[in-house]
Amino acid sequence: MMSRLLKLDSGNHSWQVPAAVLLAGALIYSIHFSGTYFNFDHQIGLGWVGLGVIYLLYKTGIADRQPWRIVFILLSGFLAARYILWRSFDTLAYTGPVDFVAMCILYAAELYAITIHFMGLFINAWPMTSPTVPLSDDPAQLPSVDVLIPTYNEPDEIVLATATAATQIDYPKEKLHIYIIDDGGTENKRNHPEKGMDAWERHYRMKQIAADLGIGYITRETNRQAKAGNINHALHYTSSDLILILDCDHVPTHDFLKNTVGHFLADEKLFLVQTPHFFINPCPVEKNLEGVANPSGENDMFYRTIHPAMNAWNSSYFCGSAAVLRRKYLEEVGGICGTTITEDAETAFQLHSRGYNSVYVNKPMVCGLSPESFDDYVIQRSRWAQGMVQLVLLNNPLKTPGLSLPQRISYFNSSFFWFFGFSRFIYFVAPASFLIFGLNIYDASWLQILAYAAPFVLSTFVVMNFFYKGTRQPFFSEIYESVQAMFLIPAVISVLLHPRKPSFKVTPKGVMNQNNYLSPLSAPFFLVILVNIVALVLAGIKWFDEPILRDVIMVTGVWCVYNLYLALVSLGAFWERKQVRKFHRISASGPVNVHFPRMKQAVAGEVKDISLSGIGFEIAPPFPIKTQERVILEAKDSYGQQYHFESKLQRIVKKGDLYFCGGEFMTNLVAYPNIVSFVFGDSQRWRDNWEMKSRSRRSARMLFYFLRMGIKAVKDCAFMLLKQALAALWKMLVKWCSTPYLRDKLVAVGGWFWYELYLGFIWGMEHIEHRHARKFSRMSANGTAMVDFPLHNAHVIGRLSDVSLTGVGMVMDVPFEVHEQEPVAIDVKDSEGHEYHLDCTVKRAVERDGHLLCGAEFVIDMHSFPEIVRYVYGESLTDIALHAVRPHAH
Amino acid sequence: MLIKLVLVLTLFLASAAQAESAKVPLQKLTALSSIQLRCINGSESISVPVPERWNVRRAILTLRYSVSNNLIGEISQMIVKVNDEPVAQTKLNPQAPNVEAAIDIPVNLLKPGYNVLSFHVSQHYSRQQCEPPCAPDLWTNVSVVDSFIELEYDLKPVPRRLGAATAMIFDPKQFPEVDVHIVTDRLTAEAATLATVVASGIARRFDYRKVRFSVSRELRPGVDNVLIGSRKFALAALAVNSIELPQGDGGLLKIFHLPEKEGGWDPLHALIVIADERAAALKIAAATLANMSMPYPDTDELHALEFSMPDVTMYSGRNVLSSDKVYDFRTLNLPTTTFHGLNSNSVTLSFRLPADFLIKQNHYAKLSVNFSYGAGLKNNSALNVSVNGKALRAIHLDSVSGNFIDGYKIDIPTYVFKPGANTISFSPSLNTLGGLCETLQTDGLFVTLYENSTLYFPPMPHFVEMPKIELFALNGFPFTRWPDGYETIVYLPKPDDVALATALNVVGMVTQRNGFPLFGTQVTFDEPAGWGGEILVVGKANDVPKHYMEAAPLKLSDTPRVPYPTVGSWNAEAAIAYSRQKSGLGTGTGIIMEFESMYKKGRSVLVFTSQNNEGLATLGDAVLDPGVQGGITGDLVVIDLSNPKYPVTSLRVGNKYSTGNKGNISVLDSFLYANVYVFYGALALSILSLGLLGYWGLRRYRAKRAAAAQGK
Numbered sequence A: 001m002m003s004r005l006l007k008l009d010s011g012n013h014s015w016q017v018p019a020a021v022l023l024a025g026a027l028i029y030s031i032h033f034s035g036t037y038f039n040f041d042h043q044i045g046l047g048w049v050g051l052g053v054i055y056l057l058y059k060t061g062i063a064d065r066q067p068w069r070i071v072f073i074l075l076s077g078f079l080a081a082r083y084i085l086w087r088s089f090d091t092l093a094y095t096g097p098v099d100f101v102a103m104c105i106l107y108a109a110e111l112y113a114i115t116i117h118f119m120g121l122f123i124n125a126w127p128m129t130s131p132t133v134p135l136s137d138d139p140a141q142l143p144s145v146d147v148l149i150p151t152y153n154e155p156d157e158i159v160l161a162t163a164t165a166a167t168q169i170d171y172p173k174e175k176l177h178i179y180i181i182d183d184g185g186t187e188n189k190r191n192h193p194e195k196g197m198d199a200w201e202r203h204y205r206m207k208q209i210a211a212d213l214g215i216g217y218i219t220r221e222t223n224r225q226a227k228a229g230n231i232n233h234a235l236h237y238t239s240s241d242l243i244l245i246l247d248c249d250h251v252p253t254h255d256f257l258k259n260t261v262g263h264f265l266a267d268e269k270l271f272l273v274q275t276p277h278f279f280i281n282p283c284p285v286e287k288n289l290e291g292v293a294n295p296s297g298e299n300d301m302f303y304r305t306i307h308p309a310m311n312a313w314n315s316s317y318f319c320g321s322a323a324v325l326r327r328k329y330l331e332e333v334g335g336i337c338g339t340t341i342t343e344d345a346e347t348a349f350q351l352h353s354r355g356y357n358s359v360y361v362n363k364p365m366v367c368g369l370s371p372e373s374f375d376d377y378v379i380q381r382s383r384w385a386q387g388m389v390q391l392v393l394l395n396n397p398l399k400t401p402g403l404s405l406p407q408r409i410s411y412f413n414s415s416f417f418w419f420f421g422f423s424r425f426i427y428f429v430a431p432a433s434f435l436i437f438g439l440n441i442y443d444a445s446w447l448q449i450l451a452y453a454a455p456f457v458l459s460t461f462v463v464m465n466f467f468y469k470g471t472r473q474p475f476f477s478e479i480y481e482s483v484q485a486m487f488l489i490p491a492v493i494s495v496l497l498h499p500r501k502p503s504f505k506v507t508p509k510g511v512m513n514q515n516n517y518l519s520p521l522s523a524p525f526f527l528v529i530l531v532n533i534v535a536l537v538l539a540g541i542k543w544f545d546e547p548i549l550r551d552v553i554m555v556t557g558v559w560c561v562y563n564l565y566l567a568l569v570s571l572g573a574f575w576e577r578k579q580v581r582k583f584h585r586i587s588a589s590g591p592v593n594v595h596f597p598r599m600k601q602a603v604a605g606e607v608k609d610i611s612l613s614g615i616g617f618e619i620a621p622p623f624p625i626k627t628q629e630r631v632i633l634e635a636k637d638s639y640g641q642q643y644h645f646e647s648k649l650q651r652i653v654k655k656g657d658l659y660f661c662g663g664e665f666m667t668n669l670v671a672y673p674n675i676v677s678f679v680f681g682d683s684q685r686w687r688d689n690w691e692m693k694s695r696s697r698r699s700a701r702m703l704f705y706f707l708r709m710g711i712k713a714v715k716d717c718a719f720m721l722l723k724q725a726l727a728a729l730w731k732m733l734v735k736w737c738s739t740p741y742l743r744d745k746l747v748a749v750g751g752w753f754w755y756e757l758y759l760g761f762i763w764g765m766e767h768i769e770h771r772h773a774r775k776f777s778r779m780s781a782n783g784t785a786m787v788d789f790p791l792h793n794a795h796v797i798g799r800l801s802d803v804s805l806t807g808v809g810m811v812m813d814v815p816f817e818v819h820e821q822e823p824v825a826i827d828v829k830d831s832e833g834h835e836y837h838l839d840c841t842v843k844r845a846v847e848r849d850g851h852l853l854c855g856a857e858f859v860i861d862m863h864s865f866p867e868i869v870r871y872v873y874g875e876s877l878t879d880i881a882l883h884a885v886r887p888h889a890h
Numbered sequence B: 001m002l003i004k005l006v007l008v009l010t011l012f013l014a015s016a017a018q019a020e021s022a023k024v025p026l027q028k029l030t031a032l033s034s035i036q037l038r039c040i041n042g043s044e045s046i047s048v049p050v051p052e053r054w055n056v057r058r059a060i061l062t063l064r065y066s067v068s069n070n071l072i073g074e075i076s077q078m079i080v081k082v083n084d085e086p087v088a089q090t091k092l093n094p095q096a097p098n099v100e101a102a103i104d105i106p107v108n109l110l111k112p113g114y115n116v117l118s119f120h121v122s123q124h125y126s127r128q129q130c131e132p133p134c135a136p137d138l139w140t141n142v143s144v145v146d147s148f149i150e151l152e153y154d155l156k157p158v159p160r161r162l163g164a165a166t167a168m169i170f171d172p173k174q175f176p177e178v179d180v181h182i183v184t185d186r187l188t189a190e191a192a193t194l195a196t197v198v199a200s201g202i203a204r205r206f207d208y209r210k211v212r213f214s215v216s217r218e219l220r221p222g223v224d225n226v227l228i229g230s231r232k233f234a235l236a237a238l239a240v241n242s243i244e245l246p247q248g249d250g251g252l253l254k255i256f257h258l259p260e261k262e263g264g265w266d267p268l269h270a271l272i273v274i275a276d277e278r279a280a281a282l283k284i285a286a287a288t289l290a291n292m293s294m295p296y297p298d299t300d301e302l303h304a305l306e307f308s309m310p311d312v313t314m315y316s317g318r319n320v321l322s323s324d325k326v327y328d329f330r331t332l333n334l335p336t337t338t339f340h341g342l343n344s345n346s347v348t349l350s351f352r353l354p355a356d357f358l359i360k361q362n363h364y365a366k367l368s369v370n371f372s373y374g375a376g377l378k379n380n381s382a383l384n385v386s387v388n389g390k391a392l393r394a395i396h397l398d399s400v401s402g403n404f405i406d407g408y409k410i411d412i413p414t415y416v417f418k419p420g421a422n423t424i425s426f427s428p429s430l431n432t433l434g435g436l437c438e439t440l441q442t443d444g445l446f447v448t449l450y451e452n453s454t455l456y457f458p459p460m461p462h463f464v465e466m467p468k469i470e471l472f473a474l475n476g477f478p479f480t481r482w483p484d485g486y487e488t489i490v491y492l493p494k495p496d497d498v499a500l501a502t503a504l505n506v507v508g509m510v511t512q513r514n515g516f517p518l519f520g521t522q523v524t525f526d527e528p529a530g531w532g533g534e535i536l537v538v539g540k541a542n543d544v545p546k547h548y549m550e551a552a553p554l555k556l557s558d559t560p561r562v563p564y565p566t567v568g569s570w571n572a573e574a575a576i577a578y579s580r581q582k583s584g585l586g587t588g589t590g591i592i593m594e595f596e597s598m599y600k601k602g603r604s605v606l607v608f609t610s611q612n613n614e615g616l617a618t619l620g621d622a623v624l625d626p627g628v629q630g631g632i633t634g635d636l637v638v639i640d641l642s643n644p645k646y647p648v649t650s651l652r653v654g655n656k657y658s659t660g661n662k663g664n665i666s667v668l669d670s671f672l673y674a675n676v677y678v679f680y681g682a683l684a685l686s687i688l689s690l691g692l693l694g695y696w697g698l699r700r701y702r703a704k705r706a707a708a709a710q711g712k
Helices: A002-006 A016-037 A040-059 A068-090 A097-123 A156-167 A196-213 A226-237 A256-266 A284-288 A300-312 A327-332 A343-353 A374-395 A405-435 A446-468 A476-497 A520-545 A547-572 A671-680 A683-694 A699-737 A740-772 A864-889 B002-018 B162-169 B189-205 B231-237 B279-290 B469-475 B497-514 B546-551 B613-622 B626-631 B667-674 B676-709
Strands: A145-151 A176-182 A216-219 A242-245 A270-274 A323-326 A357-360 A366-368 A591-596 A601-610 A614-619 A630-636 A642-655 A658-665 A784-789 A794-803 A807-812 A823-829 A835-848 A851-858 B020-025 B035-038 B043-050 B054-067 B077-082 B085-091 B098-105 B113-122 B139-142 B148-155 B177-184 B210-216 B224-229 B251-259 B265-275 B301-304 B325-328 B337-340 B347-353 B364-373 B382-387 B390-396 B403-413 B420-429 B446-449 B454-457 B463-466 B488-491 B522-524 B534-540 B561-565 B576-580 B589-596 B604-610 B636-640 B648-651 B657-660
Touching: A016 A040, A016 A068, A016 B667, A016 B676, A040 A068, A040 A446, A040 B676, A068 A097, A068 A446, A068 B676, A097 A300, A097 A405, A097 A446, A145 A156, A145 A226, A156 A176, A156 A196, A156 A671, A176 A196, A176 A226, A196 A216, A216 A226, A226 A327, A226 A343, A242 A256, A242 A327, A256 A270, A256 A323, A270 A343, A284 A476, A300 A357, A300 A446, A300 A683, A323 A327, A327 A343, A343 A357, A343 A374, A343 A405, A357 B676, A374 A405, A374 A476, A374 A520, A405 A476, A405 A520, A405 A547, A446 A547, A476 A520, A476 A547, A520 A547, A520 A699, A547 A699, A591 A614, A614 A642, A642 A671, A699 A740, A784 A807, A807 A823, A807 A835, A835 A864, B035 B043, B035 B113, B054 B077, B085 B098, B162 B251, B162 B265, B177 B189, B189 B210, B189 B224, B189 B279, B189 B497, B189 B522, B210 B497, B224 B231, B224 B279, B231 B251, B231 B265, B251 B279, B265 B279, B279 B301, B337 B420, B347 B454, B364 B382, B390 B403, B420 B469, B469 B497, B469 B589, B497 B534, B497 B604, B497 B613, B534 B613, B546 B604, B589 B613, B604 B613, B626 B648, B657 B667, B667 B676
Parallel strands: A145 A176, A145 A242, A176 A216, A270 A357, B177 B210, B177 B224, B224 B265, B488 B522, B488 B534, B534 B604
Antiparallel strands: A242 A323, A270 A323, A591 A601, A591 A630, A601 A614, A614 A658, A630 A642, A642 A658, A784 A794, A784 A823, A794 A807, A807 A851, A823 A835, A835 A851, B020 B148, B035 B139, B043 B113, B054 B098, B054 B139, B054 B148, B077 B085, B077 B113, B251 B265, B251 B301, B325 B454, B337 B446, B347 B420, B364 B403, B364 B446, B364 B454, B382 B390, B382 B420, B463 B657, B561 B576, B589 B604, B589 B636, B636 B648
């Protein structure tokens, strides 16, 4: 059964499948056993030792070699399975309806993430790159190829470059047929009452380009089914065996067909050879890092690691461009499919399910443009997300007959992945839901987190770094996912509600941007940041308020900090950088000879960068050079082809003996194809560029940069809001103060405020005094008192030391022992000579320096109280004192 | 006249000479460690049992208490009440802070049953009105260790009515301890099994009261006797009084006054006869006697035809909480309770968790409390909740106008609970809004805790690392895994009356701890080879088979290998030194050992042994002592039987094993649990093997795919 699903039915492996099932059973049993019988020490040991082994395998490079790679994957899978089983059976508890719903949502998000993780582990078991199959030297044995360049509204120069490069593809000319298939100049568009004129103009321009290059031009009546419809329409007018589809911004190299067509000759059942998309311009996130680092492009991960992994399972699918398809099989499924808006993947899916094969050639042979702004980026990703979700909903890869199990998993993974927006959003708000709303969403102690969750989470980082090293900087996937998450959710929901509704939106390319600014799309991240800050503040309060929940508070607090960090870093990635270049420069290398007609000398130099408009090179001429000087450049590509360009020096920067020069190509009809051939025709250049980015380090620096930018964004926005709030307040104040009545009111309110502040201060001082000092302050006193000790039947004269409303302090000499709580009566006189007889209780009797220090407390009742007050405060203050103190006394 | 006077005096002296007495420290009557009477009006109470069977002649309470030095003697006093009637009042004099007082309790106040003995204080440390009502100075402490109650009583004649008599004879209110003699006609395993059923049932009727069993072929004067055997044997025992036994179907159950040797009857003690020729009928009659918990029948005899116990489930027992089930407080014996005043007492919810619960760390027991409280409470008032004596939560009573709170939820982490007895206590801390020198109105200070409040305990697996004799002391685990002792066998290697009596005492103790009679337990005199359940071995050291001793933690052979704990390590197993020596057990030592059954993995053998019969009998008595039960732990317990306080030394020296998972744990689980590094190794090996197999499969698959792609 298993072998049938895997389609591994060659040879006899009667014992291997049972052995694999047995060993897999042993692993499952191990998870069960450890989960049931292990205590925390063992669980922590198991989790962290597992993580340690994974890390060692990764760090020492052992995991790069087979079979250790598979061992690495199995161990990671063990940690993941262990976590999810623990999470499923030990942490889900019903604690109330709202808690339950929130808990289920978080659990679903985790289930989603772990499913993707498992599928990733499976797919990446052993990536495979198909080597080139050499072509026959006899042109007669080669299949004919149609090159279709679909276009819609892209600038002419983009289409021109691609079409020009297509004519330079190294393939027998009689077997190569190139067509611009234009959806921007369809009859419907040309007949549009308002935009018809533009469509006519475009129609003519495109026809002219085609005519100039000697290639075909095809347009159609309507724009039905967008790109898919355009290609299918072109299929009716063409007839070659193979079809190369190139997006109009995907400029091909000379060797494209040489490296791909051979596979069709080798494998009769092959329907597709897909090649990577190489992008000359950075995506918005990369662009923000210009000058900081040169990280791998966002697409590198997909084309350099994921696609080879899928290729191993015969699951490499059509990516819309830079791919060759066999007409025969394409026509079997009615051409490019148009049910979903990711027509490319859907077409490959249909053909795979019919048992045909695909191959991925991991060599970049087109150079394209990625979206320039976040808006365009989001448009593109939303289309991909919607299309792939449509694929799940309308075709369900898990159930479609004809696919092998790995193909099912690959397609399902590629489609299901696009739900990540939901899980990312849930992770953003989950800890806050506990800290702010008190929802019990994750029933676990911090020890369990340490034993199960932490090793698993950290292992996913190690696994990601291992699988995607060289193509994705650590933590960058988190940033890319976070940046897209908020915008994909509505897009995906709309597909879930109406699976057939989404329509194809063309991704804008070659857009320019005059300023640096924070993309308005970053707004939701301010909310995320605010929510997590509030949650963290509440975590601090709860830490002291609810000590029994400290476990959960600590876990959610750490989670909040991570969310906050991620949100800030993502916010930092949201800056839109200025983009004014019409043609993007790209790093290049190689020798160049620069002829200076003025000096009649040639100087050898080194190419630094190139673009369709010019070239940057470094030379050390023995004479001074100047801008606007005309030079002749002589360079070679990796195939050994020699090029001569006329150029004008536009920029010269001198560093020591070296000059860094920026030369502009002197373009004309004759030179242009040469320039295109030199700039875009050499596939080795794109490969070098890949390698250079792979060597890029400085991940921490990049993350720090994003963090700094994120904080700057928060700060700027906070200042801006504060400024606006203050301005509004000031405006209001000015308006109020303009009338005398309101000014008086303002003075009154101000006075009241200060008065309340003063009262608060007084209350505070009293409060502090009452807490830390006596209720009634003691005053020093002079004079004598006659003290009557009824228990001893004795009278003693004492010297008064202090007096307060609660009692008196006296110093005296007594021949007997005085006990605390002993009743005494004192006769005293005040300064005005009034005599008082006061009953007291001894509260304190201490012998010091041979004398007895005695503290006696007044016995207070209705009759004695006025007397005491009168004695303590004197006649004049008595009324005030009685008024102040009486409520306490009663 | 003089003669009359002499006669009356003689009668009085004679009756006085016959009177018996019981002296019990208050410690034995309460769970409190001391009686703390706090605040201006503190009170506490304890229950004093008076058995129906006693005719109390005199009761003296000897009270030892301490008072705060800061009290004012003139206006501080303590009142002692019995069933709410004041029997004594005394000034609390700080000049004499430690007082011992004897209080004569009028016997007419003492009713059969539980009598409330309460202590109330009114105490002050200031004569002023402005006295804080709960100042720390206001305390009086009654020592429960040094205070005791002494009762002089006569025994009432036992009525010859089965229903009434059994309630009177097996009355748990008798204290401090009770003796019951069991008479069997022969010493066979069947007879011993019947004796076990009877002893277990009787022990359960005595609740927690210590009951000591003895066994012989003859009646024992001065105590209650239960005779089990054939009708012929019963007739022989009653021959001296020429009594005939009635005929009828079913086992005969009949009560007599205890025959005296010389003829005649002792009306103060009973002889209960369980007689039949058939073992099954005897068992039915024995079980019927053991469960006769209401005054029916009103006759002196019955013929037991059939008897059935309710269905039992594993791990159930006295006050045992089933997991994954919601209990209301009423079910847990905590009816609606109102706390009044500034210093009201606490109430406690007591329950037990199965001894072998593997308490998981991340789960929560759910407490849902319904309560109301009065108006005028100061905002520092709270209802404190503590679990097993550890403060857990103070529920803030923060509404000045009072409130009714329905379903206040408290999540209690399960790690604060423990296997066995657990408590959840509620104690209010109430304060009034009034100021210090104001007249305080305390009538509004109340909190009512409602009986419809609930407790839920989440499900837990039954799995425990053994050996642990402390679990045996806790509730007889593992013999009570089935509460009726099913799957348990009592093995007497060399049966005699002493060994059987010791076994009965152990069975009685287990029954009392678990609260369910061990009707499913069997007794055997032959080695239970191949037995798949738990084994309880009782016998002299020389009688226990050698291979049992070899498996035991202390191998009592001619040259035993003796473990001695050394000091200095937290790891108990690693801190044991061993000495091989030629030595003996001696006559004053009792040994209890637990180890894994040699017949079945995960099952236990528990051995009770001593050098001789005297030691064995004393060991049987010692295990009934709560102090001994509290002290035994590990797998080897040595009890000094020569010291009346039975000092206990416990060790953990033997091999570990595990049991649980509803009684069945696989051999593999058990092995891996005991050898965790083997598990790690096996795990690594399985991952490596699977990796290699995966590698092999993938390599073949890729070769095939590459060949297809290259057209080969």
